[in-house]
Amino acid sequence: MYGSQESAAGAATDAEILDCTLRDGSYSVDFKFTEATIRAVLSGLQDAGIGLIELGHGLGLNAGRALSQPSLVSDERCFTLASETLDRAAWGMFCIPGVAQPVHLLQAARSGMDFVRIGVDITDVSPAAAFVELARESGLKTFVNLMKTNVLPTDGVVEAVRRCAGFGAEGVYLVDSAGGYLPAAISAVFEAVAGAVPVSLGFHGHDNLGLANANALAAATAGARFVDGTLDGIGRGPGNTATELLAAIFSRRRVTNRYDYRALARLSQDEMRPLARRHEDRVYQVVGGLTETHSSFFPLLTRCAEAACVDVFELMAAVAEIDRVHPSEELVKEIAAGLPALALV
Structure with a gap:
């Protein structure tokens, strides 16, 4: 095995990749994955050893109907495609209470x-x-994904995980929604949570600062049982941990050899690289990662910055200092009014 000289000291022994290309990746293609792509990715992931595969709208069950961003392929059709294609891997979907109803x-x-x-x-x-x-x-099998994990200190994260375990969740994911964590911080929070709550942990990372794969390895080493990835790192904003790279890293670190990273790289090359993707402003993504601002707030920040004629990135940083969870339009406007106006040219 390539990289067999690498020390296994400190490496996790049972971390499992959950691939969410067909869910988180749907943001990048404006929710337009075709049936042919869905079938090819499902089949290819299963053949390469991926045992947990998530698909559907980026915002989960019923999002195509509840929101103004319908998918090309409906939830119901996704159910059929997954059931028809997979016979060894398990499939699942995302579910946001309120977007989805119990039905x-x-x-x-x-x-x-x-x-x-x-x-x-x-x-x-x-x-x-x-x-x-x-x-x-x-x-x-039931997981809870704790979106915007980064907005709470470690003791708050521990308490949130403890509550979800108390609800009966079999696994709880810590989510780097803004892609702003550094590997050392990931290690620290996973070690703290793993030592305090007896529940399987997962990690979902975004790549604003180019650290999604490093953070995934840090999480796996520090106690994560499940780690998310997407082919070619495709996903919302700057994207996610790249499945094929993570599989190769895991192999080199002897975390696990269950995945065929060469087959995953070919699948990434053949199915993801040819797809037209939405343009993402790189400056927004980098500053968003640095200030730990979720990309869903970029339109609000842009609108308020333009109205007040102030620098949007200064506004982003100032708002993040006060509220990174749900900044209201009133708050953003108030902060914008206190910033120096841009010089007109």
Whole structure:
């Protein structure tokens, strides 16, 4: 095995990749994955050893109907494609309470879904409780994804994970939603949570600062049982941990040799690289990572900065100092009014 000279000291021994190319990656293609691409990716991932595969709209079950961003392929059709294509790997979908209703979770479970990931902001995990209970009753492997994990200190993260474990979640994900964590911080928070709460942990990273793969390795080494990846790192904003790279890194570090990273690289090359992707402003992504500002707030910040004739990135940094969770338009306007106006040219 290539890289066999690498020391295994400190490496995790059982970290598993959950691939969410067909879910998080849908943002990058404006939710326009075709049935042919979905089938090819599902089949290719399974053949390369990936055992957990997530698909569907980026914002999860029912998002195509509840929001103004429909997918080319419906939830129901995704259920069928996954069930028809996969016979060894498990498939699942994302579920945000409020975007999805209990009926949508039940429909997916009855259609053969194996696992669900329930997404809630870490500052208010209570909406997950009823969905966790329903998912467990429906026989689904049940995770909670703590979006915007970065906005709380470590003791707050521990408490949020403890509450989700109390709801009955079998696994809890820490999510670097803004791509702003550094590897040392990831190691510290995973070690703290793993030492305090007896529940399987997962990591979902974004690549604003180019550290998604390094952070994924840090998480796996520090106690994460599951680590997300996407082919070619495709995903919302700057993208995610790259599945094929993570599989190769895991092989070199002897974390696991269960994945065929060469097959994953070919799948990435053949299926992801040819796709037209949405343009993402690199400055926004870098500053967003540095200030730990979620990309969903970029339109609000831009609008308020233009109205006040101030620098949008100075505004982003100033707002992040006060509220990185749910900054209101009123707050952003107030902060913008106090910044120096740009010189007109």
